[in-house]
Amino acid sequence: MNSCPLELIIVAKLQCCYDKDMQEMKRMACRWWIALHCVLVTWASHAVEPRMDEAQAAVFVKMALAGIDREYPYKPGAVLTRAEDLRTPREMHPVFYGHFDWHSSVHGHWMLVRCLRLQPTAPWAAEVRKVLDGRFTEKALKDEGDYFMQKENRSFERMYGWAWLLRLGQELRSWDDVDAKKWLAHLAPLESMIVSLAKEYLPKLDWPVRCGFHPESAFPLGQFFDWAKCAGDVEFEALISAKAIQFYGKDRDYPVSYEPSGNDFFSPGLNAADLMRRVLDEEKFSQWLTGYFPQLAQGKAGNLFVPVSISDPTDGQLIHLAGLNLTRGWTMKSIAHSLNVSDPRRAVLEKSSEAHGKAGLAMVSTGHYEGEHWLASFAVYLLSDVGIAH
Incomplete structure (x- = not known):
């Protein structure tokens, strides 16, 4: 039996509505899946023991x-x-x-x-x-x-x-x-x-101290900030945030080729970023980091991505470089975890963090007190993810 033109029109309309509904349902399902995937990835990245x-x-x-x-x-x-x-x-x-x-x-x-x-x-x-x-x-x-x-x-x-x-x-x-x-x-x-x-x-203190050893200012400010948050000292937290912005807030195009120095155990460049990720929210920190390390997404950060070698582990100053590998490892990891899961810089930083951590851990126990009196603490800081929320 042949359908009349009106029936064909009605069927066609219904099919069109059905197809549109199915497409919308598929789009909604896709959006929900993407959102769920992001949640799971975020949870996984922060729930790792x-x-x-x-x-x-x-x-x-x-x-x-x-x-x-x-x-x-x-x-x-x-x-x-x-x-x-x-x-x-x-x-x-x-x-x-x-x-x-x-x-x-x-x-x-x-x-x-x-x-x-x-x-x-x-x-x-x-x-x-x-x-x-x-x-x-x-x-x-x-x-x-x-x-x-x-x-x-x-x-x-x-x-x-x-x-x-x-x-x-x-x-x-x-x-x-x-x-x-x-x-x-x-x-x-x-x-x-x-x-x-x-x-x-x-x-x-009117100016930051930008060096790779004890007097450097970004590392202690970061530790002070964590303590203030934990202790509920709002006044201290505000003071540290203000100093961080004053010292590093306008930094741009960090000269990565200037690092490292011969007896560094800190990267002053990475320490500053590790401080700023504490005092800025995710969006503002991401913007700041773009200006600070503009080629980071392309994996270009000069010598910062190259683990350093130690020529003499019995020298109390040269062994500092073993600590540099460890501190680079923990700062890169902390910075990565402060970025959105979709940010390509996360993977770049995490890969370099792993390489630096491996190089640093290999020098913790050498049998020489010049390094053994302090490097184990740095290893624990790195491996136990101090300062990273889980």
Whole structure:
């Protein structure tokens, strides 16, 4: 039976509506799938567990325990105003006298706390807890704080050592543990002293310090910022944000060919970016990074993407370069995680981070104290994804 023209028109209209509805449904499904994929990728990138395994942690802990009571060799940073000021490391610093110098001792203790927090049932955990409990006494930590009250010592370890002390404080603050709470209470006077000194000093600091070792300014500002967020110190957080913008906010076309220097353990260029990703939101940071490293998406960042070699691991300055590989690794990873999942710069940075991390980890345990008194802490910082939200 043949259909009339009107029936054919109606059927055609219905088919057209059906096809349009199906196309719209397909478009909606596609949009939902893309959105779900982005969510899953984002979740996966931020939910990855820290990569430090038990065997690695055991090696790092052993190195830290070996240095924690090793008083000599030691490099003091004291200013002597009279003969009586000439004292042994343990007399000057009843807690942080090992590991060659004060800041290395501080981050050695931080590393032990970090490892214990991440692996509380490890075979070495009971020993580490006992050691820390014996070190973090109220009297000893009060004496550490009193050291900074002397006029000539107010700039002691400014700002690198201060940064590690606040990283230690943040680690304790972030851990729901009976001993950690006790240790934090004992640390409080020293922690407050460091925060007070930083708040006093930063308004006077008119220019950034752009070098690849201790005096560099972006690394401590980043650590201060993390502590302020954790402690809820809004005033300190605002001060650090303002200084970060003042120092680095207008930076453009960073001269990547100028790095590294011969004894760097930081990339001042990457440290600045690692700071700015903290104080800017994702969109503003992405824009800032485009101006700062304009060819990053094409994988062009000069020597920053080339892991450095170490000619002599027994030289206390040259071994700094092993630390440079580790800090480049963690800054690149942190910067990558601050970018949108669709940003091509993520993959570029993550690939270089892996290469630098591998090169740095190979030099952590060489049998030479010049590197072993500090590199394990940097390895733990990298492998346990400090500063990256999961």
